[in-house]
Amino acid sequence: xxxxxxxxxxxxxxxxxxxxxxxxxxxxxxxxxxxxxxxxxxxxxxxxxxxxxxxxxxxxxxxxxxxxxxxxxxxxxxxxxxxxxxxxxxxxxxxxxxxxxxxxxxxxxxxxxxxxxxxxxxxxxxxxxxxxxxxxxxxxxxxxxxxxxxxxxxxxxxxxxxxxxxxxxxxxxxxxxxxxxxxxxxxxxxxxxxxxxxxxxxxxx
Amino acid sequence: xxxxxxxxxxxxxxxxxxxxxxxxxxxxxxxxxxxxxxxxxxxxxxxxxxxxxxxxxxxxxxxxxxxxxxxxxxxxxxxxxxxxxxxxxxxxxxxxxxxxxxxxxxxx
Numbered sequence: 001x002x003x004x005x006x007x008x009x010x011x012x013x014x015x016x017x018x019x020x021x022x023x024x025x026x027x028x029x030x031x032x033x034x035x036x037x038x039x040x041x042x043x044x045x046x047x048x049x050x051x052x053x054x055x056x057x058x059x060x061x062x063x064x065x066x067x068x069x070x071x072x073x074x075x076x077x078x079x080x081x082x083x084x085x086x087x088x089x090x091x092x093x094x095x096x097x098x099x100x101x102x103x104x105x106x107x108x109x110x111x112x113x114x115x116x117x118x119x120x121x122x123x124x125x126x127x128x129x130x131x132x133x134x135x136x137x138x139x140x141x142x143x144x145x146x147x148x149x150x151x152x153x154x155x156x157x158x159x160x161x162x163x164x165x166x167x168x169x170x171x172x173x174x175x176x177x178x179x180x181x182x183x184x185x186x187x188x189x190x191x192x193x194x195x196x197x198x199x200x201x202x203x204x205x
Numbered sequence: 206x207x208x209x210x211x212x213x214x215x216x217x218x219x220x221x222x223x224x225x226x227x228x229x230x231x232x233x234x235x236x237x238x239x240x241x242x243x244x245x246x247x248x249x250x251x252x253x254x255x256x257x258x259x260x261x262x263x264x265x266x267x268x269x270x271x272x273x274x275x276x277x278x279x280x281x282x283x284x285x286x287x288x289x290x291x292x293x294x295x296x297x298x299x300x301x302x303x304x305x306x307x308x309x310x311x312x313x
Contacts (some may be wrong), residue, residue, distance in 0.1 A: 018271045029271060040282030048289040050302050060233050069230050078220045079261050083215050189261040193254050200250035204233050205243055 021179050028183045032190045035153075039194050042149060043201050046142045057134035062127065063143070063203050064118065071114050072199050078107025078193045082185045092175040093166060101165045104188065108158040115151050119144075143202060150198050153191045160184055218260045225253050 014133040019025040050056045081103040088096030122143075132140045161184060167173045229249045232242055259265040264272055 018268050018274070026271075035273050036278035037281060040278055041285065044282055044285045044289060047286060048292055052293055054217060065230060065233070069226060072226050073223065075288060076226070079257065080215055080219045083212075083261055087212055179266055186262055189257055192261070193257040196257065197250055198255045200229065200246050204246050 021182070024183050025177065025186070029184050032186065035190070036194070039146075039149070039197070042146050043143075043197065046146060046201065049138050050136075053136040053137035053138065057132075057136070058141055058204065059139075059143075059203055062132075062134050062139075063122070065203055067114060067118055068199055068203050071111055071118075072195060074107050074111050074114070075192045075195050076110070078104045079189050081107065082188045086178070086181050086185045089173070089178045089181050091174060094173065094175075097173070097181070098165065098168050101129050101161060103166065105158055105161050105165060108161070108188075112151060112154055112158070115147065115154075119147075146198055146202055149192055150191070153194070155168060157188050157191050160187060213260045213265075215260070218256055219258055222253055224255075227248050 016023045016026045019029070081100045085097050085100035085104060088094070088100055127140045127143070129140055129144055131137045164173065164181060164184060229246060232245050232249070235242065237245075258275060264275060
C-alpha cells in the first residue's frame with residue numbers, strides 16, 4: 001500500500017484497478033497501446049501506398065530475408081532472456097538478473113548492428129530514401145521509415161535496460177524493484193512483438 | 206508480495222515462435238497463390254504476436270480490461286485500413302490508370 005493511501009484512505013485510490021501491482025504498469029500499457037497506433041498507422045499507410053502502386057517491387061526479392069529472419073530470431077531470444085531476468089529479480093536472485101539483463105541488452109545491440117549492416121548494404125545496392133532501381137520510389141521511403149522507427153525503439157530499449165543494468169551493478173537494485181523491471185520488460189517485449197509484424201508486412205508479404 | 210501466477214513455460218513459447226518464424230519464411234517460397242500466401246503470413250504473424258503478448262507480456266494472467274486496452278490499437282488499425290480503402294478507388298494506378306482517369310481540371 002502506498003504512503004498516500006495510508007495518509008488519505010478515503011480520498012486516494014489504494015491501487016490501480018487494472019494492474020494491482022502498480023500504477024506504472026498501467027501507464028506503460030497505455031503508452032504501448034498508443035505506440036502500437038503509431039506503428040499501426042505506419043503499416044496501414046504502407047499497405048495503402050503499396051496497394052495503390054503498380055510497380056512496387058517484391059520485397060523478398062530486394063531485401064535480405066535470411067538476415068532479417070535471423071534478426072527476428074535474435075529478438076525472440078532477447079525476449080526469453082528478458083523474462084528470465086524478471087523471474088530472477090522476482091525471486092531475489094540478482095546475479096541472474098544481471099546475467100540475463102546483460103544478455104538481453106547484447107541481443108538488442110546485435111540486432112542494431114545487423115540493421116546498420118543491412119541498411120549500409122541496401123544503400124550501396126541502390127535503395128535510396130527517394131528513389132531506387134527496382135520500382136516505386138516509395139518502396140525505399142516506407143522501408144527506411146518503418147524499420148528506422150522500429151530501430152529507434154530498439155535503441156531506446158537498449159538505453160532503458162542499460163540504466164537498470166548499471167543500477168544493478170552499483171548495488172542500487174533489489175527485489176523490491178521487481179515491478180520496475182517488469183514494466184521495462186513490457187516495453188522490450190512490445191518492441192519484439194512489433195518487429196514480428198514489421199518482418200511479416202515489410203519483408204515477407 | 207506474493208506471486209499472482211506461476212511462470213509459464215517460456216522455452217515452450219520460444220520454440221513455438223521459432224517454428225512459426227521458420228514456417229513463415231518457408232511459406233513465401235511455396236508455389237501458392239499470392240492471396241493465400243498473404244492470408245497465411247498474416248495469420249502466422251498474428252499468432253506470434255499473440256504468443257508474445259499473452260505469455261511474455263503476461264496478458265493471459267492480467268485482468269480482462271487490461272487485455273481490452275491492449276486490443277484497442279489492433280481494432281483501430283483494422284478500421285484504419287478500411288478508412289483508407291476509398292483512397293484506393295480514388296487514386297488511379299501510376300501507369301495503368303493514368304490515361305484512363307485524367308486529373309479533373311481545377312475548377313476553383
